[in-house]
Amino acid sequence: MPVQVTVWNENVHEQEEQAVAERYPDGIHGAIADAVAGDERTVRTATLQEPDHGLTESVLADTDVLLWWSHCANDEVTDEVADRVVDRVHEGMGFVPIHSGKNSKPFTRLMGTSCNIKYRHGGETERLWVADPGHPIVDGLPESFEIPATEMYGEPYDVPEPDRTVFISWFEGGEVFRSGVCYRRGRGRIFAFRPGHEEYPIFYQDEIRTVLDNAVEWAAPTDGSEAVWGEVEPAEPLED
Amino acid sequence: MPVQVTVWNENVHEQEEQAVAERYPDGIHGAIADAVAGDERTVRTATLQEPDHGLTESVLADTDVLLWWSHCANDEVTDEVADRVVDRVHEGMGFVPIHSGKNSKPFTRLMGTSCNIKYRHGGETERLWVADPGHPIVDGLPESFEIPATEMYGEPYDVPEPDRTVFISWFEGGEVFRSGVCYRRGRGRIFAFRPGHEEYPIFYQDEIRTVLDNAVEWAAPTDGSEAVWGEVEPAEPLED
Amino acid sequence: MPVQVTVWNENVHEQEEQAVAERYPDGIHGAIADAVAGDERTVRTATLQEPDHGLTESVLADTDVLLWWSHCANDEVTDEVADRVVDRVHEGMGFVPIHSGKNSKPFTRLMGTSCNIKYRHGGETERLWVADPGHPIVDGLPESFEIPATEMYGEPYDVPEPDRTVFISWFEGGEVFRSGVCYRRGRGRIFAFRPGHEEYPIFYQDEIRTVLDNAVEWAAPTDGSEAVWGEVEPAEPLED
């Protein structure tokens, strides 16, 4: 069975800034979709502007892993769609918020924290170090790689202590950041990945594409066991 | 400085069921408040029926640890008050949801999961085992203790993997449950404690009172460090 | 590439107790090997009595996942072989200690704790509840299953807080136990599974075999990234 991937993008910078439109002629979602395509994958895209933001019950029911890019329009996502995404994660859908997707309603609701950071524009160098070389999300990567120009994110990153810290970034301006962190919520696997600012051609970089590709593989749901909730009869006889 | 404790209770069963009213003449909140009182504590109570459910900005600002009992009226708590509680937890307020307080808006928002369980009424025996004998919440407890009659909660408990699993319960009817689990969200310490069904005099039981008393001590905020979020200047000179 | 599995057994009870020998005519290792066999697997066995306990450098180098049953002869495993196993786990070999394999030198060295428990012989009922229904180790299992007669293990279980708590057991005699717990040490995945006492035909039970089979799949190594340790040159120019 192919892994069914949906790449969601707010798709606003591409409409409003010519440089972004030229950098990503198929949208950031198009570049991400291209990065995660493969023989064992079906990949579709969805954007904020579509009805239900393109994330209907039916689309989500057919999605194994949802990659999510958002930034300036995080507040425009409806509560209903955000809760629908959260519910599907609980059911097992993998969720990969990218860059300021960390501020999205689905991610902050799944974390239960502010997800605050510090940041700086300007195009400095970032070096991502693999902190967990045994993790499947780093399969095939070198021990570190650089993004030559990016927006900076700095600690403290107000998220729950991660299940696994996969990447830690070094920034030219003096900050550090946990750039790849893993969680589980319900049955769903979550990987929050920091890079991907719209002002730079980051989604064309090989290492970034490898990470996203590996993340899809890692986040895809597995069967697990039955779970019974609600009122139940005793398994053992009760004393009167 | 005394620890400032607020005990919140929906206070509905006490109004609607005579047996509960007789069991807890000062309300469940009164019994909990009595359990956590002490020389180094100021303890007040608040209930659903008060304006802002008794949890105004001012009350929360003066609260170090909030204990929370709720059950049938979880949905009646306003979103505004729920978010206010969540925000104060992020700032450092300790939070101790008790029994079906696990279904409260503040707790489920802090967890990011459904917090589902299985359950059964009927008054069976529960035995709480200490799984983490080095934890301060179990100071002075025996290795296990029994509640002679209680509602059952059973696994799977749909919460994030706990930071620490303090208690695991055995039930006469054949189920198990992680009855005391610890988390941190932002600066706030959270301890979710299972026992405390309104149909039984559980809050008069010594071990239960010891747990709640210890939990207040454990959950009280500490200073921590400064945290700077938002746009920042570089700490190191950037190349042009 | 098939997953290369080695099943290690101290193989002492089978030699010394006729009932065990009759129950497991191919040894406990034989029964476990049968449970984890499959088209995409190569499975071999090794025992305490062989040179190097059958765990030479060469055997371990060709082992993706090592299942380990031990009990009365834990102390007879040489330090050299124990360290060799630990080193291979660090390199990525999956490790599945079963039953009192929790007291083995490799497991206690990987945990850094006493791994103490309480226990009782006598053949009581155990019911394993799935605490983590989204975990791949429970693929295809019901929400709980019973072992009709077993030795009891009870909390507190002196291990580090698990990465994931997969099973929690209920015992007829009133105890509970975290019967399936996951860790990572270095690149290696570890799943410690409680059941499997030699006095009962537990390794012929379908659910147990499913767990072991799933555990092999889960614990098999993945590639990960390069890791460089030791003295290194700077990635950035240093000021004089």
Added chain:
Amino acid sequence: MPVQVTVWNENVHEQEEQAVAERYPDGIHGAIADAVAGDERTVRTATLQEPDHGLTESVLADTDVLLWWSHCANDEVTDEVADRVVDRVHEGMGFVPIHSGKNSKPFTRLMGTSCNIKYRHGGETERLWVADPGHPIVDGLPESFEIPATEMYGEPYDVPEPDRTVFISWFEGGEVFRSGVCYRRGRGRIFAFRPGHEEYPIFYQDEIRTVLDNAVEWAAPTDGSEAVWGEVEPAEPLED
């Protein structure tokens, strides 16, 4: 009751290198002891050269928190003393390995991993960022602080995923490191702190002294509950 602190130092560089002897005329242990002194503390020191390395059963029995500095002589610590330290941690003694104390026998035995890192001499700048501003170990600290000249440690740091990641360091040469990490093993709290290279006057720096002082407070044992291990009678009647 005062917290009873023991500061252990291998005390070799001070004997062999004049610059270190001049920098730390009372030994590194002397400087650390001075940093953690206080009205509610008794502080003593012990070194490798003493009988039993100064860590007799009696000394450890009277130690609430052990701070540990070691480097070139890690292998000279006897297995017996290392195990004695580990056992006391299990019983509740706090343990604070400093700098290359991460390579000490007690710490590596408690972690169960190699504790490998990359490193570089030369005296570059390190900036420690607080990743967990709600942690008591950072009470009173700014959000970051610099060590003007130090040895570098770089990721990957081969330790188990920490319970809490308190500090992450940025290095001038381009690396990052989790410089303050918390664990529990048995009843004992462990805080591994990276800074403290002997070639620089790091233990005279205010922020470093504050961290060590806070770490002692955090790592001091609490009572906890009783723990019963070994063979036990059933709490519930067993069927025949």
